Amino acid sequence: MDFSRVTLSQDDQAFQDDLRACLAELVTDEVIRRDRETGENFDETVHLGLGERGLLAADFNDESAGGFSRLRRRMWELEIGRAHTPWFHWGTTAMVAHVVAKFADDQLAREVMPGVLSGHIRLCLGYTEPDGGSDVATCKTRAVRDGDGWIINGAKMFTSNAHNAQFVFLLTNTAPEAPKHQSLTMFLVPLDTPGIEIQGLRTIDGDRTNIVYYSDVRVDDRYRIGEINGGWTVMRVALDAEHGVMEQDSDGLQKIAMMSEHALLMAEAVDRTAAVVGATGPDGARRIDDEAVQYRLGRSVARMEAALSAPEMYGRVAIVATMREIAPELMDLLGTAGLLPAETPGAADDGAAEHVFRLSGPSGIYGGTLEVFRNMIATHALGLGKPNYSPPAQRVKA
Ligand SMILES: Cc1cc2nc3c(=O)[nH]c(=O)nc-3n(C[C@H](O)[C@H](O)[C@H](O)COP(=O)(O)OP(=O)(O)OC[C@H]3O[C@@H](n4cnc5c(N)ncnc54)[C@H](O)[C@@H]3O)c2cc1C
Structure with a gap:
């Protein structure tokens, strides 16, 4: 590098x-x-x-x-x-x-x-369902052949920007009896097709996402992407891109990790906290002169720098884990006024740390949860094998 x-x-x-x-x-x-x-x-x-x-x-x-x-x-x-x-x-x-x-x-x-x-056509992702999103291949939304088209029925959770998009990249099940990775077919469904209902949903950080219902939605076969029941091959390409699986070059110019934009917000929050604790208060004192404040701010900066230097999947985990760790620390250093959101009179840092705090929850969920990423690192990068979640073996009494 x-x-x-x-x-x-x-x-x-x-x-x-x-x-x-x-x-x-x-x-x-x-x-x-x-x-x-x-x-x-x-x-x-x-x-x-x-x-x-x-x-x-x-x-x-x-x-x-x-x-x-x-x-x-x-x-x-x-x-x-x-x-x-x-x-x-x-x-x-x-x-x-x-x-x-x-x-x-x-x-x-x-x-x-x-x-x-x-910019006139936007595309959104329709993978996650009410029953779960980490294991997308367990998809229940059905697409059934009907002449030269397909009839789709089901529901998708968290289809972000469906209300601003013209097409949804939809994961469907076309062979419920087949093994799960051989049962999937992808479509690019026009979102103005009759039978599609989009319902707004807000998350804790204020993000708007959607629940989308599909009731007897008729789609022409030309909107199919890839082979029938070959959807997993198509999904793998999309998921690799979403997970930040990309070849690194040595010139240092590559985006180091997914969600590095979130890291910029974290860096801004750290800078603003540093400015507040470094300013002289009405009592003539500076909070930064307290050694405990120096230690906690310094530790936050060190953690952030480490996260900013972690590449690829490691960076994806490190950025969000660090946001979760240091945002409460920064808010604590700012005091009660650090709880106030942006553009609120009296907010200590115009809500920067408070925003990172709320953002850090969903950021560790969308595009794959931190736990799933940690397992991917363990399995694919460290070669530790697949995690085993089965209950401990029963002890046999002698
Ligand atoms: C703001 C927001 C926007 C989103 N936008 C989109 C979108 O545009 N399109 C879309 O399709 N989806 C979207 N999602 C959905 C997101 O991809 C899923 O929420 C995510 O994949 C997790 O799925 P789940 O919520 O169903 O949790 P589940 O998969 O049910 O997981 C529940 C818990 O179990 C843990 N877990 C599950 N499997 C494993 C495992 N193998 N190993 C260890 N732990 C595991 C998880 O970490 C989690 O803590 C969005 C989510 C959010 C919050």
Whole structure:
């Protein structure tokens, strides 16, 4: 890993300046305030604005296909996060669009891809069901063949941004009698199809997600992605992308881990806490002069730095685990006013630590729970074998 500072060429410096100006124009205080209120992690004006400037296409494509160079991609990812861009819907859209480009028939890809890159078509993930999401292959939502189409019935939990998307990448069961990994078929279902009902749901951090019901939803076979009962092959590609399974390069320019945008929020909260405890209070004292405060703040910074340096799946776990550990510590250092959320009069740090505290719960659930990631690390990276959750063997009495 190369940690040296990158010297920007004039062109790259101009790109960074333009990008910052573009984000400052699009991601206004009003956009951020509205996003906080709606919890949608999406803003259509911002999304279309970035699409119109060709930035969605540049992010989607490899450099060889006209996309960002590695350096510009790094700048793009950092600036998007720094600007607090409502952004998660692009993550699901791009992830599914890569799968569509790889597995869908040409006609469907031609129907969807231009709109994805312009920002007019958004795609969401319909995997999780009311009975469970970690083991997605236990899917119960049924798709039954009906002439040249399929009839879909079932329910999905947590289909984030379904209400802002045009298609859902839907996991269905097409062979309930078959072994679970041979029973799945994927569809890209238009969300304006009759029989689909979207119900909003808010989480503890204010995120808006959805329950989506499918009642006799008729979908043409051309919306199928991949083989019938071959959905697991398609899902694996999408899940690998979601889990951050990616090849690392040694130039230090790669996004180090999934959810590094969350790490930026954590870093802001640490900075703001440091500013508050370093300021002189009305009594003329600074809280930072108390050794206990120095120790607790220093320990939080050290933990955060360790999380920021952890790559791939390790980073995914370390970032969220550290958010969970240090957010209460920061709030404690801030005192009672640290409990107040953003834009509340009297909030110690404008709610930064409080937000990280609430965000850290769901962040360790979506895209795979921390426990599941820890098991993946144990199994695939450390070679410890699969965990065994069976009850302890009965002792046989002599
Ligand atoms: C804000 C938010 C947005 C989301 N957005 C989407 C979305 O857009 N699309 C979508 O399809 N899903 C989405 N999800 C769902 C998310 O992917 C699931 O919540 C997650 O996969 C966990 O599934 P579950 O909630 O059903 O918990 P379960 O799978 O029922 O797990 C319950 C508990 O058991 C533990 N557990 C389960 N299996 C194992 C195991 N093998 N080893 C160790 N522990 C285990 C879990 O860690 C957890 O603590 C979202 C969730 C949230 C909170």
